[in-house]
Amino acid sequence: MPRTTTLECPGCPPLRALTFDSLGLIKVIEARGEDGGVPKVVERWGDPHSSKCVLAASIDDSQNDPLLAVARKNGLTDILNPLNGDLRVAISNAGDSGAQPEDDGIVGLHLFKRQREESSSRSRTLLTCTTKGKASMRSIEVTKVSAESSCSTVKSWNVCASGTIAFSKVDISEKFSLFGGKGVEVNVWDLDKCEKIWTAKPPPKNSLGIFTPTWFTSAAFLSIDDHRKFVAGTNDHQVRLYDTSAQRRPVMSFDFRETPIKAVAEEPDSFNIYIGNGSGDLASVDIRTGKLLGCFIGKCSGSIRSIARHPTLPIIASCGLDSYLRFWDIKTRQLLSAVFLKQHLNEVVFDSAFADKEVANAAADAPMLEIQNGNDTQEDATETLPVKRKEAPEEKDRSKKKKSKENEESKKLKSKKKRRAKGDIHDDAS
Numbered sequence: 001m002p003r004t005t006t007l008e009c010p011g012c013p014p015l016r017a018l019t020f021d022s023l024g025l026i027k028v029i030e031a032r033g034e035d036g037g038v039p040k041v042v043e044r045w046g047d048p049h050s051s052k053c054v055l056a057a058s059i060d061d062s063q064n065d066p067l068l069a070v071a072r073k074n075g076l077t078d079i080l081n082p083l084n085g086d087l088r089v090a091i092s093n094a095g096d097s098g099a100q101p102e103d104d105g106i107v108g109l110h111l112f113k114r115q116r117e118e119s120s121s122r123s124r125t126l127l128t129c130t131t132k133g134k135a136s137m138r139s140i141e142v143t144k145v146s147a148e149s150s151c152s153t154v155k156s157w158n159v160c161a162s163g164t165i166a167f168s169k170v171d172i173s174e175k176f177s178l179f180g181g182k183g184v185e186v187n188v189w190d191l192d193k194c195e196k197i198w199t200a201k202p203p204p205k206n207s208l209g210i211f212t213p214t215w216f217t218s219a220a221f222l223s224i225d226d227h228r229k230f231v232a233g234t235n236d237h238q239v240r241l242y243d244t245s246a247q248r249r250p251v252m253s254f255d256f257r258e259t260p261i262k263a264v265a266e267e268p269d270s271f272n273i274y275i276g277n278g279s280g281d282l283a284s285v286d287i288r289t290g291k292l293l294g295c296f297i298g299k300c301s302g303s304i305r306s307i308a309r310h311p312t313l314p315i316i317a318s319c320g321l322d323s324y325l326r327f328w329d330i331k332t333r334q335l336l337s338a339v340f341l342k343q344h345l346n347e348v349v350f351d352s353a354f355a356d357k358e359v360a361n362a363a364a365d366a367p368m369l370e371i372q373n374g375n376d377t378q379e380d381a382t383e384t385l386p387v388k389r390k391e392a393p394e395e396k397d398r399s400k401k402k403k404s405k406e407n408e409e410s411k412k413l414k415s416k417k418k419r420r421a422k423g424d425i426h427d428d429a430s
Contacts, residue, residue: 048343111125274309296328306348
């Protein structure tokens with residue numbers, strides 16, 4: 001029989017996450033409570049249909065006018081309000097090259113945040129990339145009424161001449177992006193100029209003279225301040241570290257388990273990364289040495305498709321084909337909570353601007369409660385506390401005398417009854 005283990009899930013701090021599945025549903029999961037609550041599904045947006053399968057998602061969780069971009073299998077890219085799910089803009093990817101949207105789906109999606117700081121207008125920039133390597137940057141005018149919203153293609157270029165793109169990743173400065181996939185070496189592009197600035201070189205043949213075909217599945221930038229270092233996962237269960245300022249080939253590479261790497265996430269301001277593979281293994285690795293720091297306790301039963309790092313809390317979320325959304329503690333690598341969401345999950349993102357209203361109200365009411373408690377203690381100090389009444393010594397003596405008299409009288413009654421019984425027996429005998 002299979003060996004099973006029981007894990008205790010202590011719950012999560014207040015957080016909010018959004019998941020995207022194979023039927024196009026967007027589910028909002030929230031954990032409330034100051035001491036740690038159990039995450040629950042609070043909202044569900046959209047109607048389930050296989051043609052609406054979510055392929056990629058990107059969120060701008062700013063305090064003012066947040067937005068959520070969702071790319072679907074039918075070629076539509078929806079710009080939503082992540083607070084209530086209202087549709088703001090719908091962009092169609094069909095009709096540009098004559099190909100069907102299903103044949104050239106969007107696999108890379110990024111909603112830019114820097115436009116808001118540069119100008120006061122509501123125009124936003126959206127980067128998309130399809131499986132055939134067609135990348136485009138669109139300027140979107142977002143208004144409160146979706147009918148008045150408009151979009152126009154600003155720039156478009158081809159990332160690769162052949163092969164299939166599997167992912168795209170934009171750095172924190174939103175000036176550089178990297179692309180890679182099956183038959184496409186990972187390469188870095190300057191988004192301001194739309195120029196390729198670096199292309200990786202495949203590793204040499206092994207000792208047996210066998211060359212491994214190029215097949216990248218995921219990637220992540222390592223440093224916030226430096227876009228030159230990034231890590232990429234391959235289909236042949238290999239993790240590679242690249243430094244564009246050093247060389248074109250990997251600076252370091254190592255194997256992880258026996259199944260393809262499906263998701264990679266970075267730890268901000270650190271050299272640790274989180275990797276998930278096709279068999280449900282989730283682990284933390286020191287990318288400087290390739291040392292395995294440890295696996296997260298509680299193995300997933302399906303392929304991991306997305307890993308998200310919370311911007312402020314020491315928590316990561318993972319989801320995949322087992323239909324579970326799991327929250328993990330980074331320090332202890334323990335499972336905090338798991339939510340079953342019924343459909344195959346493709347993506348998960350955090351809403352870092354979420355604040356639990358109950359916790360916020362409790363924190364605001366805490367000073368008032370302390371003041372009231374202080375006043376109550378002062379008032380109680382002036383009052384006389386109730387004291388248990390003690391019996392006087394004379395009353396104690398009286399009660400003892402009464403008890404002794406009652407005992408003597410009961411003894412006398414018993415002795416009289418015995419004598420009478422003996423006398424009756426004697427009279428009968430005579």
